[in-house]
Amino acid sequence: MHVIVCIKQTPDTAARVDVKDGHVTWGDAALVVNPWDEYAIEEAIRLKEKHGGKVTAISMGPESAKEALKTCLAMGCDEAILLSDPAFKGSDATATASVLAAAIGKLGTADMAIVGKQAIDGDTGLTAIAVAALLGWSPLTFVSKIAELDPAARSLQVERLQEEGKQVCAARLPAVLSVVKDINEPRYPSFMGIRKAAKAVIPQWAAADLGMDPATVGAAGSTVKWPAIYPPPALEANVEMLDGTPEEIASKLADRLMANKVI
Amino acid sequence: MANIWVYIDQFKGAALAASWEALGAAKKLAGELGGGTVTALVFGQSVAGAAAEAFTYGADAATVCDDATLADFRVRPYAALVVKLYREAAVKPDVILGPATARGRDALGMAAVLLKTSAMADGTAVAVKDGAVQVTHPAYAGRLLSTLESKAKPQVITLRPRAFARPEPVAGASGPAANATPALTEDEIHTKVIGYAIDEGKVSLADAKIIVSGGRGVGGPDGFAPVRELAQTLGAAVGASRAAVDAGWIPYAFQVGQTGRTVSPDLYVAAGISGAIQHQAGMRTAKTIVAINKDAEAPIFKLARYGIVGDLFKILPALNAEFKKRLGK
Ligand SMILES: Cc1cc2nc3c(=O)[nH]c(=O)nc-3n(C[C@H](O)[C@H](O)[C@H](O)COP(=O)(O)OP(=O)(O)OC[C@H]3O[C@@H](n4cnc5c(N)ncnc54)[C@H](O)[C@@H]3O)c2cc1C
Ligand SMILES: Nc1ncnc2c1ncn2[C@@H]1O[C@H](COP(=O)(O)O)[C@@H](O)[C@H]1O
Numbered sequence: 386m387h388v389i390v391c392i393k394q395t396p397d398t399a400a401r402v403d404v405k406d407g408h409v410t411w412g413d414a415a416l417v418v419n420p421w422d423e424y425a426i427e428e429a430i431r432l433k434e435k436h437g438g439k440v441t442a443i444s445m446g447p448e449s450a451k452e453a454l455k456t457c458l459a460m461g462c463d464e465a466i467l468l469s470d471p472a473f474k475g476s477d478a479t480a481t482a483s484v485l486a487a488a489i490g491k492l493g494t495a496d497m498a499i500v501g502k503q504a505i506d507g508d509t510g511l512t513a514i515a516v517a518a519l520l521g522w523s524p525l526t527f528v529s530k531i532a533e534l535d536p537a538a539r540s541l542q543v544e545r546l547q548e549e550g551k552q553v554c555a556a557r558l559p560a561v562l563s564v565v566k567d568i569n570e571p572r573y574p575s576f577m578g579i580r581k582a583a584k585a586v587i588p589q590w591a592a593a594d595l596g597m598d599p600a601t602v603g604a605a606g607s608t609v610k611w612p613a614i615y616p617p618p619a620l621e622a623n624v625e626m627l628d629g630t631p632e633e634i635a636s637k638l639a640d641r642l643m644a645n646k647v648i
Numbered sequence: 649m650a651n652i653w654v655y656i657d658q659f660k661g662a663a664l665a666a667s668w669e670a671l672g673a674a675k676k677l678a679g680e681l682g683g684g685t686v687t688a689l690v691f692g693q694s695v696a697g698a699a700a701e702a703f704t705y706g707a708d709a710a711t712v713c714d715d716a717t718l719a720d721f722r723v724r725p726y727a728a729l730v731v732k733l734y735r736e737a738a739v740k741p742d743v744i745l746g747p748a749t750a751r752g753r754d755a756l757g758m759a760a761v762l763l764k765t766s767a768m769a770d771g772t773a774v775a776v777k778d779g780a781v782q783v784t785h786p787a788y789a790g791r792l793l794s795t796l797e798s799k800a801k802p803q804v805i806t807l808r809p810r811a812f813a814r815p816e817p818v819a820g821a822s823g824p825a826a827n828a829t830p831a832l833t834e835d836e837i838h839t840k841v842i843g844y845a846i847d848e849g850k851v852s853l854a855d856a857k858i859i860v861s862g863g864r865g866v867g868g869p870d871g872f873a874p875v876r877e878l879a880q881t882l883g884a885a886v887g888a889s890r891a892a893v894d895a896g897w898i899p900y901a902f903q904v905g906q907t908g909r910t911v912s913p914d915l916y917v918a919a920g921i922s923g924a925i926q927h928q929a930g931m932r933t934a935k936t937i938v939a940i941n942k943d944a945e946a947p948i949f950k951l952a953r954y955g956i957v958g959d960l961f962k963i964l965p966a967l968n969a970e971f972k973k974r975l976g977k
Contacts, residue, residue, distance in 0.1 A: 550846035567900035608800035631966035
């Protein structure tokens with residue numbers, strides 16, 4: 386099995402994000418591997434441990450994203466590649482997916498690509514389906530369990546989360562999976578892994594290396610633009626504290642919720 | 649003039665409320681764009697009922713594909729059908745809308761790629777600018793809002809469940825329904841649905857009007873009992889913080905927050921939840937928030953409309969008794 390994980394570097398979830406001059410800022414908060422992607426990395430490593438083969442982590446992003454790729458190597462991925470080119474800036478979901486798909490195509494031997502459910506900066510959640518559409522691979526989103534995988538028979542069976550519960554489905558390899566938190570408990574990087582990652586040289590591929598015309602990627606190749614980004618209107622602190630005995634409190638709350646037709 | 653298609657998300661023939669919310673948003677947009685036809689796309693098996701219902705929620709027309717290959721949702725045949733209908737349409741839609749449910753995101757996300765554009769995902773507001781639709785999308789877990797625009801035709805947009813009002817149904821409304829044939833045959837679909845593991849009889853978190861959630865403060869799996877009892881009385885769904893899920897007290901499917909579900913109920917009752925930023929990410933758009941916490945300094949009180957400082961094991965049963973009485977249960 387050759388499994389590709391697609392990861393993104395994002396500000397830490399606890400970062401205080403703000404907007405300055407139209408750009409998102411996060412002070413000196415750390416940049417981390419997008420939390421959802423940790424599940425993707427863990428699942429890929431588990432598949433390798435069970436079925437053999439290797440895991441390649443790829444990320445499209447700026448030079449700084451090499452740090453996130455090093456975290457992947459430290460966790461146990463075998464190789465990492467940064468997809469970076471000024472021309473990639475401003476890519477929408479399809480343009481991003483086309484770069485990832487081109488890199489997966491160039492790697493050639495992959496059986497599966499695993500991504501996180503969504504990236505916590507854009508909160509878009511379109512990458513898996515877009516990569517699957519572009520590669521023509523089996524699309525399996527919101528996967529909470531890989532129940533069976535038979536690399537020789539090129540088949541797998543997964544559980545997927547939907548509004549009503551879990552859908553169990555069988556599909557063929559190659560496949561693109563997006564995974565949810567339920568799927569596993571990501572490991573911490575090992576000491577040996579961190580040492581190995583610190584020394585690793587991460588290759589960098591630009592549009593030309595992927596055989597891509599710069600006009601088809603980045604802002605130039607994207608139909609969706611985001612002309613504005615801004616903090617939401619501040620919530621007015623208008624909490625009314627209810628006190629008394631539990632019974633009195635219950636009665637006060639019921640009065641208010643019913644008067645406001647909440648109930 | 650703008651024609652809008654609305655993807656109706658359904659499960660076993662029953663449409664999700666979020667589909668009607670999307671239909672309501674489409675009607676409003678069509679009006680603002682100078683009029684036009686709003687067509688419901690109803691795909692599945694035994695979906696005549698859902699198609700009929702679409703008219704009562706305001707659809708001007710319906711395109712129905714009732715076929716065994718569509719009985720269970722699989723993204724390829726659904727997306728391919730949207731694309732086929734688009735290519736064949738004499739009058740093409742300017743906008744394709746749908747709910748940002750698991751299925752809606754996938755079907756329209758893939759259809760957008762096949763139509764050489766990108767979907768604008770998970771909108772919480774829409775507006776018309778220069779004859780096209782602008783979408784407001786929460787980013788960074790709701791801490792920022794971004795405005796999305798697309799010059800593509802069609803504009804493909806998914807809308808967050810419960811962010812838009814559900815229209816009042818008009819009994820007896822009807823309109824023209826066209827039948828469509830599937831885009832793919834069973835042989836061309838390589839994914840097979842084997843079955844479902846469904847929590848029967850429970851209110852689903854995704855479209856619940858009321859949610860009662862428990863956090864680490866419930867202290868253990870049994871601590872969810874008073875949470876469930878109040879939820880039952882209120883006809884509410886049960887939710888949980890990640891701390892409670894990670895402790896193994898309740899399954900992940902109940903988790904609300906950045907790495908769980910995003911919900912927008914009318915009423916959210918948080919019991920024994922501190923209100924960490926990652927929990928807020930999933931529930932801050934609830935219309936009314938009630939916080940029960942024994943720590944008066946808990947951040948959840950900054951978000952709440954009504955705050956109760958106290959022990960949830962005393963407050964929840966008292967609330968349950970009171971609402972039982974008031975609701976005549
Ligand atoms: C990447 C990442 C993603 C995350 N995603 C999520 C997510 O999706 N959802 C989520 O919820 N969290 C998420 N978290 C975790 C989040 O940061 C908090 O740790 C979590 O929300 C805390 O849960 P809690 O409020 O139940 O627990 P605590 O913060 O421990 O709060 C428990 C509260 O219960 C109160 N309490 C205790 N006993 C009682 C009692 N008897 N009566 C009344 N009150 C009582 C306490 O005063 C306290 O305020 C995420 C964290 C990270 C780093
Ligand atoms: N620039 C990128 N490079 C690599 N992977 C990405 C990139 N953007 C998104 N992904 C992957 O796609 C998932 C979903 O992201 P998104 O569709 O942007 O919400 C993320 O969890 C990542 O696994």
